[in-house]
Amino acid sequence: MIYYKNESFQIVGAAMEVHKELGHGFLEKVYHEALEIELLNRNIEFVKEHKLPIYYKGNKLPIVYSADFVCFDKIILEIKAISELSPEHTAQVINYLKATKMKLGILINFGSNSLEFKRIVL
Numbered sequence: 001m002i003y004y005k006n007e008s009f010q011i012v013g014a015a016m017e018v019h020k021e022l023g024h025g026f027l028e029k030v031y032h033e034a035l036e037i038e039l040l041n042r043n044i045e046f047v048k049e050h051k052l053p054i055y056y057k058g059n060k061l062p063i064v065y066s067a068d069f070v071c072f073d074k075i076i077l078e079i080k081a082i083s084e085l086s087p088e089h090t091a092q093v094i095n096y097l098k099a100t101k102m103k104l105g106i107l108i109n110f111g112s113n114s115l116e117f118k119r120i121v122l
Helices: 004-020 028-041 087-100
Strands: 046-056 058-071 075-080 104-109 116-121
Touching: 004 028, 004 075, 004 104, 004 116, 028 046, 028 058, 028 075, 046 087, 058 087, 075 087, 087 104, 087 116
Parallel strands: 075 104
Antiparallel strands: 046 058, 058 075, 104 116
């Protein structure tokens, strides 16, 4: 079963357009702002820098995670602008998924010659 296939396709398509326009080499914040514009232009629902509360045994912890975007109220979207993704980046998205009980995260890297993306299912 592929979770949120159409929504994922829309999100990755928006990221591909940003990468096509800007290429690689910019800071992550540049891609974040450009992707926000592209998501808006494509009418993709999102919340940027979405705060994700963490609970321990029913108690809300004072620390919160902040996902780059939550799209369609069900997909975590985390972006990077680095030469290569590492297992730590995947673990970050997995932690976001655990914290929110969402099923799908998309990790996108704008830092390489070709856009990299990874679907992460919890």
